[in-house]
Amino acid sequence: MASRPTIIDVAKLAGVSKTTVSRVVRGETKKVGEDSIQRVKKAIETLGYERNFIASSLRTERTFTVMLMIPDITNPFWPEVARGIQDAMDQAGYSVVFANIDWSKAREKAFLRLATQTRMDGLLINPIHVTKAELLETKISTVILGTRPGFFSFNMVGSDTNDAIKKALTYLFELGHRKIGFLLGKSEYASSSSRYQNVTDFYKSQGLPLNEDYIVDVTFDEVGGMAGIKKLMQLDLKPTAVLASNDLMALGALQEAHKMGYRVPKDISIMGIDDIHAASLTVPSLTTIRKQKYQIGQRAAEILLERMNSDKEGAPIVEKIPCTLVIRNSTHALL
Amino acid sequence: MASRPTIIDVAKLAGVSKTTVSRVVRGETKKVGEDSIQRVKKAIETLGYERNFIASSLRTERTFTVMLMIPDITNPFWPEVARGIQDAMDQAGYSVVFANIDWSKAREKAFLRLATQTRMDGLLINPIHVTKAELLETKISTVILGTRPGFFSFNMVGSDTNDAIKKALTYLFELGHRKIGFLLGKSEYASSSSRYQNVTDFYKSQGLPLNEDYIVDVTFDEVGGMAGIKKLMQLDLKPTAVLASNDLMALGALQEAHKMGYRVPKDISIMGIDDIHAASLTVPSLTTIRKQKYQIGQRAAEILLERMNSDKEGAPIVEKIPCTLVIRNSTHALL
DNA sequence: TTGTAAGCGTTATCAT
DNA sequence: ATGATAACGCTTACAA
Numbered sequence: 001m002a003s004r005p006t007i008i009d010v011a012k013l014a015g016v017s018k019t020t021v022s023r024v025v026r027g028e029t030k031k032v033g034e035d036s037i038q039r040v041k042k043a044i045e046t047l048g049y050e051r052n053f054i055a056s057s058l059r060t061e062r063t064f065t066v067m068l069m070i071p072d073i074t075n076p077f078w079p080e081v082a083r084g085i086q087d088a089m090d091q092a093g094y095s096v097v098f099a100n101i102d103w104s105k106a107r108e109k110a111f112l113r114l115a116t117q118t119r120m121d122g123l124l125i126n127p128i129h130v131t132k133a134e135l136l137e138t139k140i141s142t143v144i145l146g147t148r149p150g151f152f153s154f155n156m157v158g159s160d161t162n163d164a165i166k167k168a169l170t171y172l173f174e175l176g177h178r179k180i181g182f183l184l185g186k187s188e189y190a191s192s193s194s195r196y197q198n199v200t201d202f203y204k205s206q207g208l209p210l211n212e213d214y215i216v217d218v219t220f221d222e223v224g225g226m227a228g229i230k231k232l233m234q235l236d237l238k239p240t241a242v243l244a245s246n247d248l249m250a251l252g253a254l255q256e257a258h259k260m261g262y263r264v265p266k267d268i269s270i271m272g273i274d275d276i277h278a279a280s281l282t283v284p285s286l287t288t289i290r291k292q293k294y295q296i297g298q299r300a301a302e303i304l305l306e307r308m309n310s311d312k313e314g315a316p317i318v319e320k321i322p323c324t325l326v327i328r329n330s331t332h333a334l335l
Numbered sequence: 336m337a338s339r340p341t342i343i344d345v346a347k348l349a350g351v352s353k354t355t356v357s358r359v360v361r362g363e364t365k366k367v368g369e370d371s372i373q374r375v376k377k378a379i380e381t382l383g384y385e386r387n388f389i390a391s392s393l394r395t396e397r398t399f400t401v402m403l404m405i406p407d408i409t410n411p412f413w414p415e416v417a418r419g420i421q422d423a424m425d426q427a428g429y430s431v432v433f434a435n436i437d438w439s440k441a442r443e444k445a446f447l448r449l450a451t452q453t454r455m456d457g458l459l460i461n462p463i464h465v466t467k468a469e470l471l472e473t474k475i476s477t478v479i480l481g482t483r484p485g486f487f488s489f490n491m492v493g494s495d496t497n498d499a500i501k502k503a504l505t506y507l508f509e510l511g512h513r514k515i516g517f518l519l520g521k522s523e524y525a526s527s528s529s530r531y532q533n534v535t536d537f538y539k540s541q542g543l544p545l546n547e548d549y550i551v552d553v554t555f556d557e558v559g560g561m562a563g564i565k566k567l568m569q570l571d572l573k574p575t576a577v578l579a580s581n582d583l584m585a586l587g588a589l590q591e592a593h594k595m596g597y598r599v600p601k602d603i604s605i606m607g608i609d610d611i612h613a614a615s616l617t618v619p620s621l622t623t624i625r626k627q628k629y630q631i632g633q634r635a636a637e638i639l640l641e642r643m644n645s646d647k648e649g650a651p652i653v654e655k656i657p658c659t660l661v662i663r664n665s666t667h668a669l670l
Numbered sequence: 671t672t673g674t675a676a677g678c679g680t681t682a683t684c685a686t
Numbered sequence: 687a688t689g690a691t692a693a694c695g696c697t698t699a700c701a702a
Contacts, residue, residue, distance in 0.1 A: 003396075004474075006694090006695055006696085007695070007696070008695080016672075016673085017672065017673045017674080018673090018695090018696080018697095019672070019673060019674080019697085019698085020671090020672065020673080022696065022697060022698090023672095023697095025696095026697085031671060031672085032671070032672085033671055033672080036671080036672080048472075050448070050451045050452050051452050051695095051696090052393075052452070052454065052694090052695055052696070053452045053453045053454070053696095054389060054392045054393050054398065054453070054454050054694090054695080054696090055393050055678090055694070055695035055696040055697090056695080056696055056697075057389045057678095057696090058387075058389050058390050058393050058677095058678050058679065058680085058694090058695080058696070058697095059677080059678050059695085059696050059697045059698080060678090060696085060697065060698095061338075061678080063389065065432075065453075073414050073417060073418055073421075074414055074415065074418060076411060076414075079408050079409055079411075079414055080409065082408065082433070083408055083409060083435065086408075086433070086435055090442075095432050095449065095453065096432065096433060097400075097430050097431065097432050097433075098417070098421070098431055098432075098433045099430075100417075100418065100421055107425070113385070114430065116385045117385050117386050117387070117388045118388045118389070118400075118430065119387065119388070119389050137383075139339075251616065277613065278612065278613045278616055281586065281613050281616050281617045282616045282617070282618075283617075283618040341678095341679055341680085342679070342680070343679080351688075351689085352688065352689045352690075353679090353680085353689090354681085354682090354688070354689055354690080354691095355687085355688060355689075357679095357680070357681060357682095358688090360680095361681085366687060366688085367687070367688080368687055368688085371687080371688080386679095386680090387678090387679055387680065388680095389678090389679080389680085390678070390679035390680035390681085390694090391679080391680055391681075392680090392694095393678090393679080393680070393681095393694050393695070393696085394679085394680050394681045394682080394693080394694050395680085395681065395682095395694090396694080671702105672701100672702085673700105673701085673702080674699105674700085674701075674702095675698100675699095675700090675701100676697105676698090676699085676700100677696100677697090677698090677699105678695105678696090678697090679694105680693100680694085681692105681693085681694085682691100682692085682693080682694105683690105683691085683692080683693095684689100684690090684691090684692100685688100685689085685690085685691100686687105686688085686689080686690100
């Protein structure tokens with residue numbers, strides 16, 4: 001008994017065929033005699049049999065496993081999304097494989113390949129470098145996390161970024177700010193360009209020109225936020241407020257502003273987007289736009305499950321989860 | 336061409352046997368003719384063939400997948416450990432499946448079962464309810480994350496909790512504190528009892544009695560920290576300092592203390608363990624014991640890889656990663 | 671209700 | 687250097 005028992009071992013012990021065992025194991029017990037069921041169950045028990053999902057997957061072409069691909073696992077935004085995903089997936093009997101690409105194009109490609117090679121049933125992805133075509137090529141049921149203008153024809157679940165930026169800017173405008181700096185994130189990433197669009201749209205709607213100097217190109221983390229505010233405060237016409245693409249950047253900006261001797265929010269207002277937990281802990285605490293992280297994950301998972309379990313394609317579902325303004329202490333009316 | 340091409344399709348197109356294709360795919364090219372290799376590669380390219388790891392796993396009995404089981408994904412401690420694990424695992428060509436058990440016994444059991452059913456090659460686990468015997472029963476190569484006295488015979492990688500608590504208490508003693516409250520975490524969990532041991536050991540070494548009233552039984556999160564400090568401050572002989580089992584609890588205690596009208600650290604010192612990022616952002620910032628999270632993950636993964644790739648069992652490796660005291664502003668000398 | 675047998679896509683053994 | 691063939695453990699027509 002070196003290796004694990006198989007259904008054949010169980011069948012022998014129970015005195016039935018392996019087909020019958022298979023039926024019991026899968027819960028297809030409608031057309032199985034009650035005594036057969038009992039004998040199989042007893043045999044499974046005494047042998048310590050555990051179903052081999054690998055063999056099962058080979059035959060059924062279903063793995064009940066999905067991949068979750070995100071750019072940066074250390075951004076506290078993602079674990080909460082992941083939690084929503086996992087809760088829904090666990091309940092449906094699916095496993096979730098994490099793929100943390102760390103902003104790397106090579107890793108993103110490698111993981112996409114892995115997903116096809118391991119025959120993942122589904123994919124939840126916040127795409128960074130990958131193209132629509134590459135994603136389609138995998139033939140894997142996919143839900144995009146976040147809203148990506150280029151990825152129509154895909155299912156998407158994300159915050160309404162346009163609304164988020166509009167709410168943020170409306171608030172800053174109400175406080176009297178007009179010289180607003182933007183830490184938009186590396187422009188090489190798809191999400192940045194869409195945010196850029198949102199910002200220009202807002203300015204256009206207000207009939208105001210947008211000063212390109214106020215838009216800086218930095219990484220999506222605290223280091224990026226630090227670098228960004230440094231650049232902004234070197235301008236001749238220093239901004240009176242800064243809006244960051246996420247809270248991590250905003251927290252970096254907060255720290256760096258303090259280090260440079262500026263008082264937040266007196267000298268400069270700083271605002272983030274996401275509402276990660278740490279945003280409420282800093283001093284000053286961070287004004288931000290709250291994204292419903294858990295719900296995003298949950299809905300994404302639900303939609304993916306729906307898609308995986310129906311053959312027909314159907315029109316792509318695009319769901320935008322609303323954001324809310326959370327006013328704390330890092331913003332201040334312009335005097 | 337409804338379904339994916341197989342090595343048979345590739346073999347046909349290349350005019351070789353599927354054995355040869357398999358050899359090329361696996362990189363077993365020492366005994367394959369150069370022209371065969373080229374033709375196979377070309378055929379793979381034109382057909383868009385992708386290796387089927389499911390079929391491969393069935394035959395080789397290796398999945399190149401490991402499971403990471405943790406109690407609470409929202410504790411920022413774990414993502415950093417996970418990162419160390421993933422970096423090492425990715426490099427070695429292994430996938431990591433996340434299992435977030437949320438402190439639930441049923442979920443922990445279910446995931447353990449899933450790990451055996453999906454034939455995971457390895458398991459990295461911070462065990463909560465599961466017993467040594469249950470873990471052995473899976474026959475999966477395992478590395479325990481954290482140090483668990485009950486789990487000798489297993490490989491273990493964790494912080495030196497004993498050293499951590501000794502460093503914390505030494506520091507608080509140096510500041511003059513003797514009435515120290517402990518937020519040790521739910522006593523039903525294995526890790527709590529070992530921490531309890533560490534604490535009593537320290538008191539014994541100092542020749543001092545340990546007042547059991549100062550030890551409270553709460554959950555390992557912010558809510559637990561809040562509840563804990565409330566209890567402690569209702570005692571007749573209020574503690575002058577509080578040590579929490581992790582930073583999350585300490586941060587909860589910090590907030591609650593503030594809400595109750597106590598000034599930290601003037602009225603009471605509060606100290607955590609872990610050094611999660613948020614610990615540096617609060618006001619007052621949190622004095623804590625830094626655990627080397629990334630390194631713990633990395634070493635655990637390395638040891639697991641080693642064990643998975645060698646048949647011989649070998650003596651269990653137990654590695655304790657040292658901790659360091661990080662003095663910030665939540666602690667204060669007793670006046 | 672139960673069983674027989676074919677097949678899923680690989681890899682491994684043994685010839686040639 | 688190459689290939690024919692038998693597993694791996696399961697599911698699923700199809701028969702009985």
